[in-house]
Amino acid sequence: MNPEFRTARGGTLVLGGGFAGAYVARGLGRQGATIVNPANFMLYTPLLPEAAAGSIEPRHVTVPLRAMCPHADLLLGAAVALEPDRKIVHVSSEAGAFTVGYERLVIALGSITSTPAVPGLREHALGLKDIGDAIRLRNHVLRQLELADADPPSAARRLTFVFAGAGFAGVEAVAELQELTEGALRRHPRLAGVQPRWVLVDHGPRILGQVPESLARFAARTLSRRGVEILSSTALVSIDGAGVTLSDGRRIETETVVWTAGVSANPVAAQLGLPLDARGRVPVDEHFRVEGLEGVHALGDIAAVPNAASGELDPPTCQHALRQARRLSRNLRGRVKPYAFKSLGSMATLGRRHGIATVGAVRLRGILGWSAARGYHLLALPFYARRARVLADWTVAAFFRRDVAELTP
């Protein structure tokens, strides 16, 4: 039987409903588009570490695509094959396979966390890429506290937490979860005097390689004061059910390894037969056009996008994905210009009332950096209702202890 055939609304088919795809479809407005995405929401990833620690309700860091892109047609599923000559994309979905015909195709399929050939990585490490990961991580950490309480001799191993990757996700997650655990421990008198061990490992020479060195040093000092051991220029060489081995030969006994080290373009680009650069990204020109494929555009983490303002390829961040999406949607509406965007800066929160931010030439740290980061996210989140929910979560968290209910079914 032939799979069902559909035609993209307004002629534009957007593959991926993350930052880049959702904002392209939103920017097309009444012109319309069809989005193919496995879930019916866009994930606001910068707040994922806070969702993992329970400072924000996980549902509040998602944005329903049907509300965000009211003129778009949303089809749940995953793109599995592309026939550029026939201008159709094959989609696999729970409801059965179908194909979608397009005039213009936008590839916005994002990235995956890099998983190098470290023995035991796939079997034993937790990730922090999607909402399921955030919920799993929080439950896992709280479960370790309960198990340590029930079996105090295992406390040293169970309350050792190893994070690999000291980029934004790893640094924010270790800071948030350290605070969650510190608060939760007050309710475990049997574990009085037990000091959890937090280890942040990165093969680079310093944490937060993307931010100016003075701010990264501030972040490292803040984490160290809270007892986080930072092991730079160090790699995890193997992971097993009882611990990890580091590149300097050290062994750390632990039940928890969180892997946030590195991003790679979504390998589905190869499956779709798209041209790839040496890092697996889809190369595009300054108008997001994929060479040799008529009507095909790519942007966001999956693409190597030249930025006329920086003279470099854009890094994989939502700030850049969002600006690229705004430019591409205008181009698709006929107001064609090459892409150029000057970065607004970068920011990270380090738990309650601590953070760092660069805004133009200004560098903020401590409570100023934290306020700037929170203020930015509040403005960047789509919809007043989502902002209000996140603000309410933050307000409750400021006055009450964190909720330590573990929701493992």
Ligand SMILES: Cc1cc2nc3c(=O)[nH]c(=O)nc-3n(C[C@H](O)[C@H](O)[C@H](O)COP(=O)(O)OP(=O)(O)OC[C@H]3O[C@@H](n4cnc5c(N)ncnc54)[C@H](O)[C@@H]3O)c2cc1C
């Ligand atoms: C934990 C974490 C924290 C982060 N923090 C920050 C931050 O503070 N600041 C910042 O600027 N950036 C941050 N980032 C990076 C930022 O999330 C990405 O750069 C941004 O999401 C890229 O947008 P994108 O649309 O290219 O990819 P995504 O937002 O990942 O969207 C890709 C979409 O494609 C979908 N998809 C995948 N395969 C298929 C398929 N076969 N068919 C259809 N759809 C598919 C995915 O489900 C997803 O919805 C963070 C990332 C993570 C994981």
